[in-house]
Amino acid sequence: MASVTASDVKKRFGQVTAVDGISLSVRYGEFLVLLGPSGCGKTTLLRIIAGLETPTSGEVLIDGEVVNELPPRARGIAMVFQSYGLYPHLTVWNNIAFPLKTQGTGREEIKRKVQWAAGLLGIDHLADRRPRQLSGGERQRVALARALVREPTVFLLDEPLSNLDAKLRASARSELKQFQQTVRTATIYVTHDQVEAMGMGDRIAVIDHGRLRQIGTPAEIYEHPADEFVASFLGTPPMNLIERDGGSLGFRPEAFLPKELLNGSALMEMSFRIDRMEYLGSERILYGGLDGRAAKREVTAKLPAHVALNGIRAGEWHAFAVRETELRYFDRAGLQVR
Amino acid sequence: MTAITAVGPRARNPRFLLDRADLIGPLLLAPAILYVFILVALPFVLALYYSVSAFTIFDPSYRFVGISNFVDVMRSDIFRRTLINTFVFTIGAQVIGLLLGKFAAMLLIKEFPGRGLARALVVLPWAVPVSLATLAWQWMFDSLYSVINWTLAAVGLISPDNHLQWLGQQDLAMLAVTVVHAWRLFPFGVVIFIAGFTSVPKDVLDAATVDGAGFWRRNYQIILPMIAPIVMIALIFGTVFTFTDLSVVYLLTKGGPMNGTQVLGSLAFQVGIMSGDVAHGAVICLFLFPFLLIAVVAVLRALRRREI
Numbered sequence: 001m002a003s004v005t006a007s008d009v010k011k012r013f014g015q016v017t018a019v020d021g022i023s024l025s026v027r028y029g030e031f032l033v034l035l036g037p038s039g040c041g042k043t044t045l046l047r048i049i050a051g052l053e054t055p056t057s058g059e060v061l062i063d064g065e066v067v068n069e070l071p072p073r074a075r076g077i078a079m080v081f082q083s084y085g086l087y088p089h090l091t092v093w094n095n096i097a098f099p100l101k102t103q104g105t106g107r108e109e110i111k112r113k114v115q116w117a118a119g120l121l122g123i124d125h126l127a128d129r130r131p132r133q134l135s136g137g138e139r140q141r142v143a144l145a146r147a148l149v150r151e152p153t154v155f156l157l158d159e160p161l162s163n164l165d166a167k168l169r170a171s172a173r174s175e176l177k178q179f180q181q182t183v184r185t186a187t188i189y190v191t192h193d194q195v196e197a198m199g200m201g202d203r204i205a206v207i208d209h210g211r212l213r214q215i216g217t218p219a220e221i222y223e224h225p226a227d228e229f230v231a232s233f234l235g236t237p238p239m240n241l242i243e244r245d246g247g248s249l250g251f252r253p254e255a256f257l258p259k260e261l262l263n264g265s266a267l268m269e270m271s272f273r274i275d276r277m278e279y280l281g282s283e284r285i286l287y288g289g290l291d292g293r294a295a296k297r298e299v300t301a302k303l304p305a306h307v308a309l310n311g312i313r314a315g316e317w318h319a320f321a322v323r324e325t326e327l328r329y330f331d332r333a334g335l336q337v338r
Numbered sequence: 339m340t341a342i343t344a345v346g347p348r349a350r351n352p353r354f355l356l357d358r359a360d361l362i363g364p365l366l367l368a369p370a371i372l373y374v375f376i377l378v379a380l381p382f383v384l385a386l387y388y389s390v391s392a393f394t395i396f397d398p399s400y401r402f403v404g405i406s407n408f409v410d411v412m413r414s415d416i417f418r419r420t421l422i423n424t425f426v427f428t429i430g431a432q433v434i435g436l437l438l439g440k441f442a443a444m445l446l447i448k449e450f451p452g453r454g455l456a457r458a459l460v461v462l463p464w465a466v467p468v469s470l471a472t473l474a475w476q477w478m479f480d481s482l483y484s485v486i487n488w489t490l491a492a493v494g495l496i497s498p499d500n501h502l503q504w505l506g507q508q509d510l511a512m513l514a515v516t517v518v519h520a521w522r523l524f525p526f527g528v529v530i531f532i533a534g535f536t537s538v539p540k541d542v543l544d545a546a547t548v549d550g551a552g553f554w555r556r557n558y559q560i561i562l563p564m565i566a567p568i569v570m571i572a573l574i575f576g577t578v579f580t581f582t583d584l585s586v587v588y589l590l591t592k593g594g595p596m597n598g599t600q601v602l603g604s605l606a607f608q609v610g611i612m613s614g615d616v617a618h619g620a621v622i623c624l625f626l627f628p629f630l631l632i633a634v635v636a637v638l639r640a641l642r643r644r645e646i
Contacts, residue, residue: 047544050548071547073548073549078547081541081544083541085546099549144544
């Protein structure tokens with residue numbers, strides 16, 4: 001039995017279909033990431049699971065029970081919002097206690113639970129502050145503590161790191177993941193950031209235009225993208241796709257290396273015209289094109305910075321190659337052929 | 339040396355005169371300072387002076403009489419009645435106007451066809467000149483033609499041959515002027531509350547919903563405390579606007595029947611201007627001041643505490 005199951009969930013806003021028949025399930029204790037570009041319907045799906053939106057059709061099950069008719073408070077969920085949604089007029093303590101007060105929890109019990117949650121997230125010393133006196137990271141922890149005290153079946157997190165600056169985001173990411181592993185509560189995490197998705201998710205559900213494109217572990221998604229969308233959405237730079245027999249041939253930029261660096265026999269050789277190079281410290285990105293039919297599409301190669309650039313110069317051709325095991329084939333419809 | 343001489347003429351170039359904050363600042367502030375001085379400070383000092391003199395329009399002497407004018411006024415039954423009326427009028431109009439304003443705002447914030455038109459209609463009492471509007475209200479309260487009486491009779495709340503004398507009976511007349519003023523405040527209340535409601539972030543409301551807050555809790559534990567500063571501003575404005583107002587009373591009842599609906603503004607106008615007893619009129623006016631001062635200071639302090 002799964003913690004949360006969505007079966008064929010659809011949501012239309014007037015003429016716009018935001019969620020177009022998504023089915024997925026989240027296991028107990030699992031960290032599932034909903035990943036997709038902005039406007040793909042991932043937040044709408046999360047809000048449907050939360051009960052903040054009503055699906056046009058389809059069912060949502062939480063803990064084995066159909067919850068379509070239940071209000072958010074009765075679903076056993078807790079949600080952390082993009083801008084945290086803290087109550088600005090209440091102290092940190094009262095923010096965390098609020099969901100317990102609405103449930104009519106006893107005073108002693110509230111005290112115990114708030115202390116426990118605040119302690120777990122290391123914000124006990126902020127109890128008397130108001131949200132505006134807190135930093136972004138502290139606010140996020142208060143929002144998490146407020147979600148935690150409800151002891152939900154599932155956490156729903158809607159881009160909770162997007163309001164933090166880049167440096168803080170990296171540390172918050174690992175803290176959040178650690179926190180989830182401590183409490184072992186199923187978590188659905190919405191993001192458009194593939195680094196967050198890859199780094200945090202036990203599994204990733206890639207969504208585009210309201211449809212589920214692929215669901216799997218980060219490695220599966222990265223190594224074996226189900227279709228061209230997933231292939232070109234993940235990875236920086238994304239997978240190279242070149243035309244071949246009506247379909248496409250894909251290979252990751254880091255697998256596309258100067259021929260002399262690759263040994264073994266099962267190689268596919270290509271002549272690569274380097275147009276420009278970017279030096280990024282730990283690596284170099286080479287942009288250019290191939291000859292022949294594939295010449296139209298830009299191709300990138302990612303070289304570790306320690307690799308010597310023997311004779312590789314912008315404006316020149318060089319023999320590059322890909323191991324055949326690294327090649328992915330997509331058919332005319334853009335689906336991967338195994 | 340050359341650098342200094344090069345800068346010199348450019349600084350005096352009249353084209354850049356308006357770029358200098360030390361010149362443009364006082365220049366732009368001057369009208370406001372003049373306004374406050376000529377139209378606020380000067381009349382206030384004049385009123386203070388009149389209040390301790392024996393000045394009437396028939397005997398324009400500035401003879402100093404001490405606090406005897408104040409004693410006269412405070413001994414007067416009409417004045418005490420007026421003071422009570424002013425509070426009833428002010429508080430009553432705020433409560434009715436803002437409360438109805440809140441309910442209307444809650445309706446008008448929802449999406450529905452024709453919302454724009456409904457909002458425009460609600461704001462209409464603001465746009466209508468008070469004299470015209472009061473004329474319409476006078477008809478509605480008229481002893482014979484009163485649409486209110488006809489409606490009450492039609493639904494059986496009063497008997498058709500025993501119409502209420504809205505403007506002829508002191509308590510009913512007081513209710514009438516308060517309701518008319520509340521009607522004038524109502525659009526302001528609506529606008530303030532709509533502005534307040536739209537300023538509450540959606541995330542906060544969603545969080546409250548997920549946290550288990552129902553309609554009442556969301557409204558009175560989340561939304562209202564969050565928009566309290568805005569409502570406080572509306573309250574100050576409405577209180578000052580009502581406390582000093584005389585137009586509704588003057589147009590609807592002229593303070594009658596038998597001074598039953600006099601408020602400070604209308605009484606001061608009647609005594610000081612109509613009857614020409616400027617000194618006593620000034621005293622009545624000055625009674626507005628301490629109450630307004632206390633109200634404004636109290637609300638501003640509350641506002642600072644509540645700042646979020």
